[in-house]
Amino acid sequence: MTDWRWALRFRRLLDEEHVDLIHAHEFDANVQGAFVAAICGIPLVATVHGKHYFWEKCRRRLAYRWVSRQATMVAVSEDLKQFIVENVGACPERITVLYNGVDVPMPPRQAEVDACRKELRLPHGDQIVGVVGNLYPVKGHQYLIEGIPAVLKKCPNTSFIFAGRGQLEKELKDQVHRLGLDERVHFLGLRQDISTILALLDVFVLPSLSEGLSMAILEAMMAGKPVIATRVGGNPEIVLDGETGFLVPPRDSQTLADQLVTLLTNKEQAAQFAARGKRRAEGQFSLQTMVHAYQSLYDKCLRSNP
Structure with missing residues (x-):
């Protein structure tokens, strides 16, 4: 997503739908989401799932460091959190670890x-x-x-x-x-x-x-x-x-x-x-456990952003 006109359209959508919080995933959405959230004055949860794309180039490291200051950043493992801290320079207190979850499957016949x-x-x-x-x-x-x-x-x-x-x-x-x-x-x-x-x-x-x-x-x-x-x-x-x-x-x-x-x-x-x-x-690591953890995080973000 390099077209910043998307961000302007997104801002209009947030206003029309009276959105109170944004949840974005991975580099492009996290960066643009942080930009729009800052303009709108609403909280952003920015989830990082892997180690690719964001640390090799200085500009991307700086962008993610800014995101970590603007948003509540989520890493899907402790290992990933440590990687972000060491390679991006993000403050560890700004990163929350929430594990992925999967649904309990119905066993096939x-x-x-x-x-x-x-x-x-x-x-x-x-x-x-x-x-x-x-x-x-x-x-x-x-x-x-x-x-x-x-x-x-x-x-x-x-x-x-x-x-x-x-x-x-x-x-x-x-x-x-x-x-x-x-x-x-x-x-x-x-x-x-x-x-x-x-x-x-x-x-x-x-x-x-x-x-x-x-x-x-x-x-x-x-x-x-x-x-x-x-x-x-x-x-x-x-x-x-x-x-x-x-x-x-x-x-x-x-x-x-x-x-x-x-x-x-x-x-x-x-x-x-x-x-x-x-x-x-x-x-x-159930889906229900993950959902409850994110719901608690959303509540915390909204309480801190009256």
């Missing part, structure tokens, strides 16, 4: 799960390892693929599914072909039935190189799946290493493979991780 397994031609009796996330470099899919041969040596009846689309699709498929994994790795593209995909899984993996607070991990935990994730961003604030899943270093295919083998060969431990993770997600 077994007939739907069985039909999906048949559609994807997953061998009967195979354990299923899955990733949900767009095929972008930051998601680190290549490091999971690199570790698959080591997993198959010890757990040969394992299939891997990748749900998502993106710029690395051809490159990742080429990597799979070079490693001779075509029969064991399935690229599903964009799916609308993620709850059914998750129900298929024995283990959920997220090998990301960077995260704010992963909705994919939360959805997997809500679905009652053990999680292996990289120790980046807000992941350690969701996944308790050794209690609800495993955390591994980013770009470490061998450790990722070793932990996958651990869960695939230890059903009891995997089930314990899954049950604890589900309780943790329902207790601390």
Whole structure:
């Protein structure tokens, strides 16, 4: 949004609708929202979800520093808050941490799960390892693929599914072909039935190189799946290493493979991780918990801006 005429139209809309508070998300909306909120004299909640776009250039860092002074800035993890403080120069007292939340899903019917397994031609009796996330470099899919041969040596009846689309699709498929994994790795593209995909899984993996607070991990935990994730961003604030899943270093295919083998060969431990993770997600990362937290923040902002 570089057209500042949008900001003027937005101001007129706020006046017409008698808006008392603005809630914006990510860099462009947060900056322009802060500008309009300052003109209108109403509070702004500015939520930041990730580490991209705003810290590489001085002008953007200055813009976000100004936003942090004009608005109530929200980071979706403690890790992200610290990143903003260190790289933007924002005052930590001006940043509130509110975790993302996901809805508690209705479990799919077994007939739907069985039909999906048949559609994807997953061998009967195979354990299923899955990733949900767009095929972008930051998601680190290549490091999971690199570790698959080591997993198959010890757990040969394992299939891997990748749900998502993106710029690395051809490159990742080429990597799979070079490693001779075509029969064991399935690229599903964009799916609308993620709850059914998750129900298929024995283990959920997220090998990301960077995260704010992963909705994919939360959805997997809500679905009652053990999680292996990289120790980046807000992941350690969701996944308790050794209690609800495993955390591994980013770009470490061998450790990722070793932990996958651990869960695939230890059903009891995997089930314990899954049950604890589900309780943790329902207790601390539900959609209702997030909504209540934002409602409280809105009330606080409005009380301080009579």
